[in-house]
Amino acid sequence: MTPKLDAIYADHVLTSLYDVLNPAGVDTDFYLSLPNPNSTILDVGCGTGLLTAAFAAGEHSVVGLDPAPAMLEIARKRQGGREVAWIEADARDFELGRSFDLVVMTGHVFQVFLSHADVSKVLSSIRRHLKPGGRLVFDSRNPLARAWERWTPEYSRRAVDHPVLGRVETWHEIENVTPTSVSFSSFTSISDRPNPLVSRSELAFRTQAEIEALLKDCGFASRQWLGSWDCSPFEAGSPEIIVIAA
Incomplete structure (x- = not known):
């Protein structure tokens, strides 16, 4: 079953801004x-392929996997895109017929999978594609840091200049917060359009203990935890949960 895609991953105007x-x-x-x-x-949820192509420029053999055709269209056209094997597929159920030294899920892709059942499918699919000694590395926002409290127009509003669309303004508005997920809308106002484009999203927020249990159940025996991009160890107040699993 093809996953339902948020507009930011499917609408060609919004993907051009990504x-x-x-x-x-x-x-x-x-x-x-x-x-x-x-x-x-293997880059799972590779999106527009910015990181994926950078890996390929480092003389690695790289596959980028994503369910969104509009994102992969950008990825294939970017500089270095011809050096990557781009695959349109659902991370919950894919079979590439090869294995990898490193699998990554970046940009908090892990959080788009709302149910534990879906996360288990993703982790199991990845586990099948890891070489002996291979690593899975991904990130998830730490729920204890409550990042969604800054997803308001007051804190999230920003403006950028796009080479084709001109001045673009974006902001977020929270719709619902539950103990396990946050729903919100992202608004994109383009100078020559009367109404903003709206993309509605829901993200899961899992604790370190919940993620560890899921990894263990899917056969990952080794798990290292970082709390930020400077490689500092994970602590309760860390903004990120960065996982290195094998």
């Missing part, structure tokens, strides 16, 4: 530091 709103940063540097020389790498 890289402008989500440029390379300290998280990109962290992930690029992970591979050993000449590694085989």
Whole structure:
């Protein structure tokens, strides 16, 4: 079953803004530091392929997997995109017929899978594709840091200049907070359009203990926990839960 995609991953206007709103940063540097020389790498939920193509530029053998055709369309056209094998597939159930030294899920992709059943399917699919000694590395926002409290127009509003669309303003509004997930809307106002584009999303917020239990159940015997992109150990107040599992 094809997953339902939020508009930010499916609408061609919104996907054209993705890289402008989500440029390379300290998280990109962290992930690029992970591979050993000449590694085989799978990027699950690769999106527009910014990190994926950067891996390929490092002379690794790279596969980018994503369910969103509009995102992969950008990925294939980006500089270095021809060096990557791009696969349109659902992370919950894929079979590539090969295994990898490193599998990554970046940009909090882990949080789009709302049920424990779906997360288990994703982790099991990845586990099947890891070489002996291979690693899975991914990130999830720490619920104790309550990042959603800043997903309000007051704190989240920002403006960027797009080479085609001109001045673009974006902001978020929270719709619902439960003990396990947060629903919100993202608004994108473009200068020549009367009404903003709206994308509605829901993200799961899991504790470190919940993630550890899921990994253990899916056969990951080794689990290392970091709390930020500077590789500091995970603590209760850390903004991120960064997992290195094998």
